[in-house]
Amino acid sequence: MRPVYMISGGITKFTKANPRQSFRLMVKESFDYAMHDVPKLRHDMIDGSVVSYFSDHFTRQLMAGIMATDFLGLCPKPNKRVEGGGATGGLCFQAAWEAVASGRMNVCAAYGFETMSHVNTWKGNEFIALASDTNFDYPVGGFYSGYYAMMAVRHMYEFGTTVEQMAMVSVKNHKNALHNTWAQKHLDLTVEDVRKAPMVAYPLTLLDICTMSDGAACCLLASEEVAAKVCARPVKIIGVGCGTDAMRMADRPHGNVILLKHEEPSWYKNLKYPGVHSFRAGRMATKLAYEQAGIEQPLEDLDFVELHDAYTSSEIQTYEDMGLCRYGEGGKFIESGAPALKGKIPVNPSGGLIACGHPVGATGLMQAVFAFWQLQGAVAQHNNGDGAIQIKPKKKSRPLRGAIHSHAGTGTYVTVSIMESTQ
Amino acid sequence: MPGKEVPSGKSAAKAQTKPRYDKIKLPETDEGTMVFNLDPLIIKQHYAIDYLHSYAEDSPFFAGLAEGKLRGSECIKCHYRYATPRACCMQCGKKTKWIELPLAGRIHSWTTCYFGSEAFLKETPFNLALIEFDGINTLLLTRLIGPTQEEMRVGMKVRAKFRRNSKFDPTDVYFVPDEPVARREGAV
Numbered sequence: 010m011r012p013v014y015m016i017s018g019g020i021t022k023f024t025k026a027n028p029r030q031s032f033r034l035m036v037k038e039s040f041d042y043a044m045h046d047v048p049k050l051r052h053d054m055i056d057g058s059v060v061s062y063f064s065d066h067f068t069r070q071l072m073a074g075i076m077a078t079d080f081l082g083l084c085p086k087p088n089k090r091v092e093g094g095g096a097t098g099g100l101c102f103q104a105a106w107e108a109v110a111s112g113r114m115n116v117c118a119a120y121g122f123e124t125m126s127h128v129n130t131w132k133g134n135e136f137i138a139l140a141s142d143t144n145f146d147y148p149v150g151g152f153y154s155g156y157y158a159m160m161a162v163r164h165m166y167e168f169g170t171t172v173e174q175m176a177m178v179s180v181k182n183h184k185n186a187l188h189n190t191w192a193q194k195h196l197d198l199t200v201e202d203v204r205k206a207p208m209v210a211y212p213l214t215l216l217d218i219c220t221m222s223d224g225a226a227c228c229l230l231a232s233e234e235v236a237a238k239v240c241a242r243p244v245k246i247i248g249v250g251c252g253t254d255a256m257r258m259a260d261r262p263h264g265n266v267i268l269l270k271h272e273e274p275s276w277y278k279n280l281k282y283p284g285v286h287s288f289r290a291g292r293m294a295t296k297l298a299y300e301q302a303g304i305e306q307p308l309e310d311l312d313f314v315e316l317h318d319a320y321t322s323s324e325i326q327t328y329e330d331m332g333l334c335r336y337g338e339g340g341k342f343i344e345s346g347a348p349a350l351k352g353k354i355p356v357n358p359s360g361g362l363i364a365c366g367h368p369v370g371a372t373g374l375m376q377a378v379f380a381f382w383q384l385q386g387a388v389a390q391h392n393n394g395d396g397a398i399q400i401k402p403k404k405k406s407r408p409l410r411g412a413i414h415s416h417a418g419t420g421t422y423v424t425v426s427i428m429e430s431t432q
Numbered sequence: 433m434p435g436k437e438v439p440s441g442k443s444a445a446k447a448q449t450k451p452r453y454d455k456i457k458l459p460e461t462d463e464g465t466m467v468f469n470l471d472p473l474i475i476k477q478h479y480a481i482d483y484l485h486s487y488a489e490d491s492p493f494f495a496g497l498a499e500g501k502l503r504g505s506e507c508i509k510c511h512y513r514y515a516t517p518r519a520c521c522m523q524c525g526k527k528t529k530w531i532e533l534p535l536a537g538r539i540h541s542w543t544t545c546y547f548g549s550e551a552f553l554k555e556t557p558f559n560l561a562l563i564e565f566d567g568i569n570t571l572l573l574t575r576l577i578g579p580t581q582e583e584m585r586v587g588m589k590v591r592a593k594f595r596r597n598s599k600f601d602p603t604d605v606y607f608v609p610d611e612p613v614a615r616r617e618g619a620v
């Protein structure tokens with residue numbers, strides 16, 4: 010495998026509804042943004058592309074991927090669609106990594122989109138819930154917020170996690186997004202605001218849950234040779250991992266924890282794992298990515314994390330899957346301030362999905378673009394001069410380093426990718 | 433010119449179209465298009481499909497509900513026991529056999545939904561629960577009927593009930609409390 014670099018990225022501003030642009034034009038806008046940022050890269054140097062969108066129901070256009078591709082002038086070069094629920098964008102990013110790492114391509118474009126405003130919110134919930142078992146889950150009352158609520162309830166039961174701790178995640182991420190011009194929502198909230206918002210599925214309120222969005226994102230990945238030639242500040246992708254689990258969360262085993270390098274079996278003697286309180290796919294993705302990147306102490310070896318906070322509860326669950334704290338300590342972790350912007354390991358400095366929006370096929374790529382700007386030290390440059398959320402290196406002895414985490418279903422597909430500054 | 437003349441497409445069309453097709457028109461209908469907005473132009477498009485959905489290898493589960501039976505699966509190799517049927521084992525990939533589940537269990541986790549997918553909006557608020565059974569390794573997703581959000585709790589003893597008029601979907605079975613219900617003390 011060859012080293013792979015991200016050399017540019019672009020996103021559209023995610024909005025509740027963008028009826029003035031088709032998905033093709035949104036992809037084009039994000040692609041043009043990325044191309045503009047790396048002027049030495051000629052269009053004809055792109056060897057092929059990967060495209061991601063989640064739901065054919067939202068698009069109501071099969072093979073929509075090629076319609077985005079032919080808008081970018083990338084035909085007749087190779088292209089394929091990658092799809093895996095909420096992790097669609099993360100899988101797309103890793104598919105582009107594979108294309109370059111294998112030597113098949115020197116430059117690969119990865120782009121994704123979702124147009125969720127074309128149906129009402131309730132219909133949208135239904136389309137998303139069709140990504141649960143349609144024989145056994147969906148007909149019972151298919152509703153993803155309901156599924157996540159049951160996981161949150163079990164996390165509360167097992168570990169004593171509180172609704173206030175979950176609300177703190179929403180407050181933190183929304184506050185970060187106040188300094189992100191790309192975010193869909195700019196809200197200055199309190200824990201009380203979150204708890205007083207309408208209850209969607211106990212214990213999750215409207216402010217514990219991300220909204221639906223229209224938007225697109227694009228990442229350009231390249232070999233070392235091309236990256237050095239065209240990009241002044243390329244970002245190296247030093248680890249990729251992917252994990253999976255059964256579609257039905259009712260089928261999840263109650264066995265032993267998959268341990269990360271820094272963990273001891275004695276920590277989890279009485280924990281039945283993953284049950285419905287943890288994501289085995291997230292742990293597997295983390296383990297593989299950390300091993301490839303050589304990360305042994307995530308709190309020391311990472312400077313920030315952009316993770317899939319579709320629900321405040323799932324951000325807490327993911328702290329644990331990613332080894333930022335022990336299983337069961339996610340609630341205390343947010344309470345300690347560790348994942349805050351100025352904390353030990355800032356989590357979702359961009360504002361995450363909860364504030365930035367979640368146009369599914371674009372989301373994982375959006376995280377990569379935000380991480381890329383962080384690692385270039387270029388947040389202010391892409392953010393109307395506001396660099397308040399720019400992360401500074403924790404240690405002088407190594408380059409600035411971040412992790413992105415993309416997540417599907419009730420934890421069916423999860424990807425983790427580790428990226429590092431080359432400055 | 434003598435002999436056969438091959439007419440060029442162009443001149444043949446010119447000769448024939450005018451008189452013959454001049455009066456042909458697409459029939460006009462009074463079915464209109466619902467327009468939400470003119471700039472950009474946003475119209476309504478309807479989309480509905482009836483499927484011939486086969487439950488295939490899962491059919492005995494749904495047939496069982498009509499008989500008041502709850503059927504799960506047991507792996508023929510590793511003997512992992514599933515509360516929701518599956519023809520192949522998640523642990524080892526081998527085939528499973530049908531087993532009968534107990535009709536009583538406990539709430540492993542729960543929620544009360546106040547919003548939902550369009551199909552279930554009219555039923556809100558409703559409770560979803562994951563049920564655990566003695567001797568079975570996995571859970572069953574079901575509706576829990578009766579208790580309010582304040583009365584639901586992890587560990588509550590529950591029992592299965594079945595619709596008399598089966599719909600042949602997983603809502604043919606639902607669970608109700610199998611113990612006295614009171615306002616919950618803790619958060620869950």
Ligand SMILES: [Zn+2]
Pocket residue numbers: 507508509510511512521522523524525526
């Ligand atoms: Zn087995």
